[in-house]
Amino acid sequence: MSTLPSGTYNTTYGEDMAIVRTRLQWVLLIGFIVLLLTLPLFIAPRYIYLAIFMGVGVIAALGLNILTGYCGQISIGQSVFMAVGAFSAGLLMSKTGVPFWATIPISGIVAGLSGLVFGIPSLRIKGLYLALATLAAQFIIAFFITNVLKAGSGVAIRPPTLGGITFNTDRSFYYIVIVIAIIFTFFAKSIVRSNVGRAFIAIRDNDIAAEVMGINIFRYKLLAFFIGCFFAGVAGCLWATYSGLATMDSYSLTESIWLLGMCVIGGLGSVSGTIMGVVAFRGIQYLVQQLSPDLGIAFPSLSSNIVSAFNILILGLVILLFLMFEPRGLAHRWEIVKTAYRMHPWSY
Amino acid sequence: MSEFLSYLIPGIMTGFVYALIALGFVLIFKCSGVLNLAQGQLVIIGAYIFYAVAVSIGLPLWAAIPGTLVIAVIMGFLIERTVMRRMIGQPLLAVILITLAVGEILTGIMILVWGPGVLSLPHLFPLGGVNFLGVSISYERICFMGVSLVLFGILLLFFRFSRQGLAMMAVADDQQAAQSVGIKVSTALALAWAIAAVVSGIAGILLTSVSGVHYSNIGIGLSSIAVVLVGGLESVGGVMLAGPLIGAIQGIAAGYLDPLTGGGMADVAPYVVLLLVLMIKPSGFFGWKRIERV
Numbered sequence: 156m157s158t159l160p161s162g163t164y165n166t167t168y169g170e171d172m173a174i175v176r177t178r179l180q181w182v183l184l185i186g187f188i189v190l191l192l193t194l195p196l197f198i199a200p201r202y203i204y205l206a207i208f209m210g211v212g213v214i215a216a217l218g219l220n221i222l223t224g225y226c227g228q229i230s231i232g233q234s235v236f237m238a239v240g241a242f243s244a245g246l247l248m249s250k251t252g253v254p255f256w257a258t259i260p261i262s263g264i265v266a267g268l269s270g271l272v273f274g275i276p277s278l279r280i281k282g283l284y285l286a287l288a289t290l291a292a293q294f295i296i297a298f299f300i301t302n303v304l305k306a307g308s309g310v311a312i313r314p315p316t317l318g319g320i321t322f323n324t325d326r327s328f329y330y331i332v333i334v335i336a337i338i339f340t341f342f343a344k345s346i347v348r349s350n351v352g353r354a355f356i357a358i359r360d361n362d363i364a365a366e367v368m369g370i371n372i373f374r375y376k377l378l379a380f381f382i383g384c385f386f387a388g389v390a391g392c393l394w395a396t397y398s399g400l401a402t403m404d405s406y407s408l409t410e411s412i413w414l415l416g417m418c419v420i421g422g423l424g425s426v427s428g429t430i431m432g433v434v435a436f437r438g439i440q441y442l443v444q445q446l447s448p449d450l451g452i453a454f455p456s457l458s459s460n461i462v463s464a465f466n467i468l469i470l471g472l473v474i475l476l477f478l479m480f481e482p483r484g485l486a487h488r489w490e491i492v493k494t495a496y497r498m499h500p501w502s503y
Numbered sequence: 504m505s506e507f508l509s510y511l512i513p514g515i516m517t518g519f520v521y522a523l524i525a526l527g528f529v530l531i532f533k534c535s536g537v538l539n540l541a542q543g544q545l546v547i548i549g550a551y552i553f554y555a556v557a558v559s560i561g562l563p564l565w566a567a568i569p570g571t572l573v574i575a576v577i578m579g580f581l582i583e584r585t586v587m588r589r590m591i592g593q594p595l596l597a598v599i600l601i602t603l604a605v606g607e608i609l610t611g612i613m614i615l616v617w618g619p620g621v622l623s624l625p626h627l628f629p630l631g632g633v634n635f636l637g638v639s640i641s642y643e644r645i646c647f648m649g650v651s652l653v654l655f656g657i658l659l660l661f662f663r664f665s666r667q668g669l670a671m672m673a674v675a676d677d678q679q680a681a682q683s684v685g686i687k688v689s690t691a692l693a694l695a696w697a698i699a700a701v702v703s704g705i706a707g708i709l710l711t712s713v714s715g716v717h718y719s720n721i722g723i724g725l726s727s728i729a730v731v732l733v734g735g736l737e738s739v740g741g742v743m744l745a746g747p748l749i750g751a752i753q754g755i756a757a758g759y760l761d762p763l764t765g766g767g768m769a770d771v772a773p774y775v776v777l778l779l780v781l782m783i784k785p786s787g788f789f790g791w792k793r794i795e796r797v
Contacts, residue, residue: 276781276782287728288781290774294726294770415600423596464615467608468612478601
């Protein structure tokens with residue numbers, strides 16, 4: 156919940172409830188969406204890959220931010236719920252021939268239900284202990300997919316079609332991802348503004364006080380788990396379909412840590428911050444992937460796994476530095492910049 | 504019956520090493536209230552350092568082991584001083600995530616320096632084994648148990664009788680009260696990290712002397728978190744009982760269920776136990792129950 160600057164008041168109910176408040180914000184929002192929709196026309200194909208990577212990350216990180224940033228239930232297993240979505244979509248499409256468009260909500264619901272199972276302990280435990288339960292979820296679900304479903308090595312997925320168009324290029328798939336990402340961003344923004352979102356924030360700030368005020372904390376905690384994992388499942392379904400293969404390698408514990416890192420870098424409890432965090436984090440990740448082979452040539456004595464090594468090292472360092480020096484994330488930085496602009500000749 | 508024993512007994516003995524790793528968790532948690540999720544990496548990096556000292560530099564074993572432990576102590580101090588000290592009073596998520604980030608950085612360093620191959624350590628223990636109740640037990644497993652018990656005894660004496668050890672127990676009990684009687688809390692915290700690094704380094708050397716050193720083994724250290732939870736996060740003694748228990752469950756689960764699932768049972772069994780304990784008795788069997796007030 157952002158507060159308005161001094162001297163700005165809402166005088167009508169409509170103004171108070173508006174998501175987009177000023178004309179400038181409308182112009183910026185529409186300009187941004189137009190930019191997103193026309194982006195593939197003027198950027199190189201490899202950047203379209205990056206944009207899809209970011210779009211999927213935005214969906215997964217938004218879910219995690221609702222669960223962890225708004226409701227305060229720390230989850231160290233978000234990527235494994237992406238895996239649930241990816242594999243349920245993959246198995247449904249390849250075994251039973253369900254069309255891609257139907258698997259998007261189905262994989263979200265399957266992931267959400269599996270999230271509920273691991274959210275049930277939140278009835279009794281919270282904080283550190285709940286975080287450990289989600290850590291256990293990471294390993295138990297990965298084991299289930301690899302050893303019980305015997306699908307860990309990969310499920311091949313054919314590109315989706317719609318009325319004669321086959322979405323098999325980066326450019327066409329980009330539109331699927333970006334439209335869904337925009338819908339989910341709007342969805343997330345709406346949830347956190349509603350009574351459900353306020354209940355989440357109350358539970359995060361003090362769950363016992365929230366319960367005393369009449370909020371059914373178990374129900375809302377489970378709802379947060381369901382929504383968070385639903386987002387993850389849809390993201391996993393999209394990523395698996397885009398890469399044409401669902402494998403367990405893409406959804407490791409490290410990936411869960413990165414998703415948490417994106418939320419922290421962007422700003423916990425901020426939807427726009429999440430988008431900034433994902434763009435910044437995925438951008439750095441892409442940059443490291445591009446630059447580290449050159450570093451390998453410059454220092455041949457280092458190991459041959461230089462790409463993965465630098466990736467882990469630098470991304471870990473980014474999260475570490477943000478937690479140490481800007482734990483409130485980019486959203487907070489942006490607020491500071493905005494305030495400084497408004498106050499310009501004076502510092503306060 | 505002999506099949507059952509042949510799963511049970513090696514499991515129990517490996518469990519003592521888990522207890523050792525879990526001891527690292529407990530020490531840091533008691534002193535600072537931080538659950539160090541980088542423990543798995545501390546275990547394996549200890550083994551890598553031992554490889555560097557004993558194989559790459561080529562020191563004899565009697566010099567290499569103390570050398571490794573000295574480096575581990577320095578590493579523990581460094582992590583505490585540069586990173587963890589800034590996290591005092593920060594929210595839980597920040598503390599959890601920062602230990603995970605430290606773990607990822609350590610993993611990155613391991614891959615960067617030592618590469619993707621499996622490195623084999625020199626044999627520490629004689630080959631072969633003895634026969635006990637119809638189960639052949641390798642000397643390695645007996646040494647696992649012996650080393651763990653000896654270390655545990657040393658630490659127990661340290662906390663019971665030495666000045667610094669008593670100071671650490673006081674810090675664990677109440678930081679403010681300890682500070683007011685003149686105990687340096689910062690020293691106690693740094694020492695907790697150093698001791699944790701040493702015990703995990705030893706555990707790493709033990710574990711990898713059998714399997715070889717590879718960074719993917721960090722999962723072993725992380726799964727010891729189940730041991731800590733069963734024993735109770737604040738209990739040093741509970742860990743020593745829970746370690747062999749988890750080892751036994753792991754051994755039996757892997758023995759009977761691996762043929763059905765095609766492997767992987769040993770990795771996941773601790774987490775299943777962890778989840779069950781969290782649902783049934785979250786404070787563990789020897790931990791403290793906290794009463795929360797608004």
